[in-house]
Amino acid sequence: MIIVMRPDVERAEVAYVRKRAESLGLASHVTSSGSRTTIGLTGELDGIEPGAFEGLAGVEEIRRTDEPFRLASNSFQASPTVVRVGGRPVGGQEVVVMAGPCSVESRAQILEAARSVKEAGATVLRGGAFKPRTSPYSFQGLYREGLELLAEARSETGLAIVTEVMAPEHVPLVSQYADLLQIGARNMQNHMLLRAAGEAEVPVLLKRGMMSTVRELLLSAEYILARGNSDVILCERGIRTFESYTRNTLDINAVPLLKKLTHLPVIVDPSHATGRADLVPAVSRALVAAGADGMLVEVHPSPETALSDGEQSLTPARFSELLRDLRGVARAVGRSIRGPGRASSADPGARGTGAMEPTGRAS
Ligand code: PEP
Ligand code: MN
Numbered sequence: 001m002i003i004v005m006r007p008d009v010e011r012a013e014v015a016y017v018r019k020r021a022e023s024l025g026l027a028s029h030v031t032s033s034g035s036r037t038t039i040g041l042t043g044e045l046d047g048i049e050p051g052a053f054e055g056l057a058g059v060e061e062i063r064r065t066d067e068p069f070r071l072a073s074n075s076f077q078a079s080p081t082v083v084r085v086g087g088r089p090v091g092g093q094e095v096v097v098m099a100g101p102c103s104v105e106s107r108a109q110i111l112e113a114a115r116s117v118k119e120a121g122a123t124v125l126r127g128g129a130f131k132p133r134t135s136p137y138s139f140q141g142l143y144r145e146g147l148e149l150l151a152e153a154r155s156e157t158g159l160a161i162v163t164e165v166m167a168p169e170h171v172p173l174v175s176q177y178a179d180l181l182q183i184g185a186r187n188m189q190n191h192m193l194l195r196a197a198g199e200a201e202v203p204v205l206l207k208r209g210m211m212s213t214v215r216e217l218l219l220s221a222e223y224i225l226a227r228g229n230s231d232v233i234l235c236e237r238g239i240r241t242f243e244s245y246t247r248n249t250l251d252i253n254a255v256p257l258l259k260k261l262t263h264l265p266v267i268v269d270p271s272h273a274t275g276r277a278d279l280v281p282a283v284s285r286a287l288v289a290a291g292a293d294g295m296l297v298e299v300h301p302s303p304e305t306a307l308s309d310g311e312q313s314l315t316p317a318r319f320s321e322l323l324r325d326l327r328g329v330a331r332a333v334g335r336s337i338r339g340p341g342r343a344s345s346a347d348p349g350a351r352g353t354g355a356m357e358p359t360g361r362a363s
Helices: 011-023 107-120 144-157 168-177 191-198 214-226 254-261 270-274 277-289 316-332
Strands: 002-005 027-033 036-042 059-063 083-085 088-090 096-100 124-126 160-164 180-183 204-207 232-236 266-268 294-298
Touching: 002 011, 011 027, 011 036, 027 214, 083 232, 088 096, 096 107, 107 124, 107 144, 107 316, 124 144, 124 294, 144 160, 144 168, 160 168, 168 180, 168 191, 180 191, 191 214, 204 214, 214 232, 214 254, 232 254, 254 266, 270 277, 270 294, 277 294, 277 316
Parallel strands: 096 124, 096 294, 124 160, 160 180, 180 204, 204 232, 232 266, 266 294
Antiparallel strands: 002 036, 002 059, 027 036, 083 088
16 A cells, blocks of 8 residues: 655654554555655555545545555656665666676686776676575685675775675675675575565665566565665566577566566676677667666676686676677667776765765665
8 A cells, every 4th residue: 555645745744644554553664756755555454444544634645556566666656766886876867887707706806807897887896705506516605705805896996896695694794895785596585585685774686586577576676675675776687498598588578667667776687698798798788778777797807717607707808898889879778878997986975985865765
């Protein structure tokens, strides 16, 4: 149930509606789009009639939503959510580029990767410290040391950091280092992890499960939102199909579809979607044209020696060429991609400076 308040609503009126919700055993979530305040109610709504809120001061309209995801829905918040990652907006006009190796492998590797992706124009550095590998005998990541190395790369380059968290009990640790907590495809329906991420103070990048529907993705996002973390970015990374030339099949439909269903930013990972570096450039052009708010792409200083996902990783030179190309595509669809080498440790948005601007996010 969504309660739309009058444009001139007073704080006390909003507080009164929330109190009424609480007395009915419901949680309430407030968001503002322009001058409009909306209150989303979550919890057990069966048996609760709109009459419980009708006539309360400041209430303009009460809507029942058909979608099972309530807070992620566009009917709860019409304006796009802009999530700040290390102070940089995701979900605005700019298409945000997040790039780096699949895994953090060594100090030299991550620093070289960070310098080269920054030079090309990325603003967020990716790199897994905790790796969800299919085989227990494959490289599993450097764990805490990997996080330390990412932090060092951030302080040298000014890039924000996105890195995966695999277990609920690791959320506090990874949150100390990451500007964006990645929840991987294999964990999209790990509900204890989603809840823990919902309590984190850091934004979350939620990747679509390889066999999950768009509705399931949105319901997983809902777990995070319902626990109070309103900074969620969704990532389409390809789904499993019968096709075997590629690692996955990019569901490009998901981009415009999600844009219709939710106010949350949507990015695409062309590396895991294809599993092939030779296909990444064309698929990247498609994701920008389809309206994605950003991309997460694997780049490795020497893909042939990578400890994970080398076959789908771009070299720094190919990545730089790709971004040059993508700027034209972005322009053609009314977006932009940041120019080379602009992020620096002096960026006002760098983590720890507290230079946050107001966002359009639900709170
Ligand atoms: C990754 O980003 O390296 C990763 C493991 O991705 P996914 O969870 O989409 O497979
Ligand atoms: Mn990978």
